Amino acid sequence: MSPRQKRLSLIAGLISAIVVALALVLNAFQSNLVFFFTPSQVANGEAPQGKSFRIGGLVVPGSLKREGDGIRMQFAVTDQAKTVQVHYQGILPDLFKEGAGVVAQGMMQTDGRFIAKEVLAKHDENYMPPEAAEALKKAGHPVGAPAQFQKAPTKP
Amino acid sequence: MTAELGHLALALAMLSGLCLAVFPSLGVWRRDTRLMAMASPVAYWQLLLVLIAFVCLIENFISHDFSNQLVANHSNRDLPFWYRVAASWGSHEGSMLLWILMLALWTAALAAFSGKLPQSMRARVLAVLGAVSIGFYLFALLTSNPFERVVPAPINGRDLNPLLQDPGMVFHPPLLYMGYVGFAVAFAFAIAGLIEGRFDSAWARWVRPWTNIAWGFLSLGICLGSFWAYYELGWGGWWFWDPVENASFMPWLTGTALIHSLAVTEKRGNFRSWTVLLAIMSFSLSLLGTFLVRSGVLTSVHAFATDPTRGVFILIFLCIVIGGSLSLYALRAHTVHSSQAYGLLSRESMLLANNIVMVVAMFAVLLGTLYPLALDSLDLGKISVGPPYFDAVFVPLMLPALFLMAIGPLSRWRDTPMLPLIDRMRWAFAASLLIALLLPFTASEDYKPMTALGLWLALWIAAAVLLNAAENMKSPSARMDASRLLLQPGSWWGMQLAHLGVASFVMGVSLVNSYEIEIEKKLAPGDVLKIDKDLSLRYAETLQRRGPNYEAIQVRFELLEGQRVVGELRPEKRRYNSSKMVMTEAGIRRSLLGDLYIALGEAHGDGWLTRVQRKPAVNWIWIGVLMMGLGGFWAAGDARYRRSPVTRFAAPGLHQASSKAEGQTG
Numbered sequence: 094m095s096p097r098q099k100r101l102s103l104i105a106g107l108i109s110a111i112v113v114a115l116a117l118v119l120n121a122f123q124s125n126l127v128f129f130f131t132p133s134q135v136a137n138g139e140a141p142q143g144k145s146f147r148i149g150g151l152v153v154p155g156s157l158k159r160e161g162d163g164i165r166m167q168f169a170v171t172d173q174a175k176t177v178q179v180h181y182q183g184i185l186p187d188l189f190k191e192g193a194g195v196v197a198q199g200m201m202q203t204d205g206r207f208i209a210k211e212v213l214a215k216h217d218e219n220y221m222p223p224e225a226a227e228a229l230k231k232a233g234h235p236v237g238a239p240a241q242f243q244k245a246p247t248k249p
Numbered sequence: 250m251t252a253e254l255g256h257l258a259l260a261l262a263m264l265s266g267l268c269l270a271v272f273p274s275l276g277v278w279r280r281d282t283r284l285m286a287m288a289s290p291v292a293y294w295q296l297l298l299v300l301i302a303f304v305c306l307i308e309n310f311i312s313h314d315f316s317n318q319l320v321a322n323h324s325n326r327d328l329p330f331w332y333r334v335a336a337s338w339g340s341h342e343g344s345m346l347l348w349i350l351m352l353a354l355w356t357a358a359l360a361a362f363s364g365k366l367p368q369s370m371r372a373r374v375l376a377v378l379g380a381v382s383i384g385f386y387l388f389a390l391l392t393s394n395p396f397e398r399v400v401p402a403p404i405n406g407r408d409l410n411p412l413l414q415d416p417g418m419v420f421h422p423p424l425l426y427m428g429y430v431g432f433a434v435a436f437a438f439a440i441a442g443l444i445e446g447r448f449d450s451a452w453a454r455w456v457r458p459w460t461n462i463a464w465g466f467l468s469l470g471i472c473l474g475s476f477w478a479y480y481e482l483g484w485g486g487w488w489f490w491d492p493v494e495n496a497s498f499m500p501w502l503t504g505t506a507l508i509h510s511l512a513v514t515e516k517r518g519n520f521r522s523w524t525v526l527l528a529i530m531s532f533s534l535s536l537l538g539t540f541l542v543r544s545g546v547l548t549s550v551h552a553f554a555t556d557p558t559r560g561v562f563i564l565i566f567l568c569i570v571i572g573g574s575l576s577l578y579a580l581r582a583h584t585v586h587s588s589q590a591y592g593l594l595s596r597e598s599m600l601l602a603n604n605i606v607m608v609v610a611m612f613a614v615l616l617g618t619l620y621p622l623a624l625d626s627l628d629l630g631k632i633s634v635g636p637p638y639f640d641a642v643f644v645p646l647m648l649p650a651l652f653l654m655a656i657g658p659l660s661r662w663r664d665t666p667m668l669p670l671i672d673r674m675r676w677a678f679a680a681s682l683l684i685a686l687l688l689p690f691t692a693s694e695d696y697k698p699m700t701a702l703g704l705w706l707a708l709w710i711a712a713a714v715l716l717n718a719a720e721n722m723k724s725p726s727a728r729m730d731a732s733r734l735l736l737q738p739g740s741w742w743g744m745q746l747a748h749l750g751v752a753s754f755v756m757g758v759s760l761v762n763s764y765e766i767e768i769e770k771k772l773a774p775g776d777v778l779k780i781d782k783d784l785s786l787r788y789a790e791t792l793q794r795r796g797p798n799y800e801a802i803q804v805r806f807e808l809l810e811g812q813r814v815v816g817e818l819r820p821e822k823r824r825y826n827s828s829k830m831v832m833t834e835a836g837i838r839r840s841l842l843g844d845l846y847i848a849l850g851e852a853h854g855d856g857w858l859t860r861v862q863r864k865p866a867v868n869w870i871w872i873g874v875l876m877m878g879l880g881g882f883w884a885a886g887d888a889r890y891r892r893s894p895v896t897r898f899a900a901p902g903l904h905q906a907s908s909k910a911e912g913q914t915g
């Protein structure tokens with residue numbers, strides 16, 4: 094092959110690989126993007142039916158109720174304005190706590206229950222999942238920044 | 250005082266970085282050998298000064314100096330010794346200092362082992378590394394000083410996040426950073442080559458061992474990170490497509506492309522522009538990874554306190570590095586021409602296919618990682634892109650690459666006649682296909698076509714490695730002689746080991762994805778849980794245990810085969826004294842065939858909510874990646890990289906001719 098042909102074949106190879114990848118990516122994107130909704134948005138009916146999405150907020154204190162087997166449970170998630178009932182089957186993360194921030198991913202049922210496939214809590218005591226913080230902020234109840242030891246004052 | 254000493258050492262180190270960037274370049278420009286010769290001693294001084302700063306920080310942590318803000322926020326009086334050492338890089342500021350230390354290490358190593366390089370090249374490469382280091386010194390000193398004081402000093406620290414209190418924390422970040430920062434060397438060689446207009450096979454031979462070592466470290470770092478996440482997080486997963494994992498995976502992908510493209514540049518003088526671009530890309534992605542992980546735009550254990558100025562600084566730095574190096578490339582592209590012809594079926598075309606797949610895969614990961622961030626920062630809504638997306642994109646991309654991976658090492662440079670190649674490989678093809686189709690029948694579960702496909706590709710790659718070895722064992726008299734393999738160079742061994750590692754990895758992934766079992770159930774003392782037809786698990790007793798800085802409840806499970814006890818597992822629930830954080834410590838029974846994995850959820854009634862998982866062949870995944878990393882080191886140890894250029898090329902005039910001749914034989 095002449096250098097010109099070689100370059101052409103390289104470009105053709107690259108373009109076809111990129112076209113294939115783009116097709117894959119767009120296809121996967123369409124079916125796998127997960128959107129986030131606040132409890133208020135869910136209560137207003139903005140969230141989709143039959144498609145997986147995330148909700149976030151605070152776990153309402155005292156709302157966690159387990160079935161006899163302990164594995165099936167429900168709890169309420171609030172942004173201080175509206176509340177959504179979340180049903181979940183499985184083991185909760187270590188840092189799941191009533192009154193603390195939480196994000197749940199799952200689907201809205203036709204009867205208005207949210208069935209979560211996945212429950213995410215924070216990684217650190219002083220840390221709020223950003224989606225949960227966002228939900229509270231939107232509903233007008235922002236949370237403060239985590240307490241850290243502050244920098245030394247510049248003037249002693 | 251130690252903190253101030255460390256701060257001073259860091260500032261002086263920045264000065265030496267400045268000297269390293271300026272004087273050797275000046276020396277090349279004015280053809281002053283004394284100025285060029287300054288590069289090595291300055292590189293050693295820089296390492297010494299950074300080491301002093303780093304030791305000062307570690308001393309602060311070891312001696313519980315809570316007047317250092319970093320120690321106050323990330324350590325505690327009860328923290329065991331080795332975790333205090335590791336805590337020094339368990340924060341944003343400390344990890345930046347680790348970055349700087351690694352860069353100084355690589356720079357000094359380059360100064361020490363580059364005696365054979367032409368003096369101007371050596372001076373330029375070291376100067377580029379010096380220039381890169383300035384960016385990081387400025388970043389550390391201006392926005393993330395690890396020696397900031399708190400007044401008044403607290404009596405005790407806030408403690409290291411319990412998730413990080415693990416031996417993994419001691420080894421994972423240094424290994425990963427060795428890999429990340431190591432790509433700076435390939436980057437520096439690319440920039441120096443662009444300035445000098447030199448990209449011959451000698452240039453490639455200088456870059457290859459450094460790139461292989463960096464890639465090996467990155468592989469080991471990622472491997473350890475994955476292994477750690479598997480046993481520490483209690484979910485039993487080995488890869489989550491978390492943005493932080495993606496941040497380390499992207500430079501690995503382009504780094505993999507780079508080490509393959511460098512082979513073509515060395516042996517055939519081709520793919521030069523490609524190699525330069527991949528070197529620039531790999532280092533830029535390392536910087537991007539640092540930006541993503543450290544600026545707080547991502548949320549995970551790896552992301553520390555959010556400070557927008559830091560993010561902006563790294564973003565500007567990133568723009569300078571990428572923009573500067575690409576403009577230089579555009580200006581000097583005419584010096585990078587390569588024009589060796591090759592056929593459609595040749596080692597070059599196979600390596601090109603590898604490069605295209607790796608780069609396309611990198612862009613797919615980049616899109617999935619950055620798209621949610623872009624939407625968020627433009628206030629267009631919060632979305633997340635999870636594992637389903639990456640699986641859907643990655644699997645179809647990698648299947649053809651894995652198929653070609655077996656053929657590549659068996660094909661010849663320039664052109665490979667098709668029919669003899671098919672003739673050589675038909676037994677490998679038939680045998681791997683047959684075993685892969687039949688093997689899933691031996692498992693008791695349903696037959697899954699995807700399992701057979703994964704097994705076939707793994708066996709196909711392994712069969713090609715064996716075939717390659719067998720062909721190299723054949724003596725001229727057609728007798729098989731295994732000792733002939735010892736004549737093969739280190740790069741051959743490294744490649745075979747790494748490719749075998751890929752086979753092991755694919756095998757592990759296929760088996761664990763197809764046959765893993767997960768049971769979530771409440772178990773109380775005396776309960777017996779059936780796992781499969783032979784094995785069951787009995788809740789034997791609940792124990793209390795006291796660790797150095799935590800209290801733990803441990804459940805002892807007995808593993809039963811029929812009625813016989815064949816082993817025990819001890820998952821724990823820990824509560825850390827200072828942070829009051831609760832942590833799950835999984836109980837794992839490991840074997841090559843597969844793991845049994847138990848994690849405790851919460852106490853419920855008289856027992857525990859328990860997650861029991863069976864993970865067939867999961868360890869093959871990490872063994873595979875380990876083999877890849879070691880393969881990189883082995884290839885870097887090839888004797889030809891150490892041969893002195895004087896014995897190799899008798900006279901400078903022969904240079905071109907001999908490198909061409911080697912291209913024909915290689």
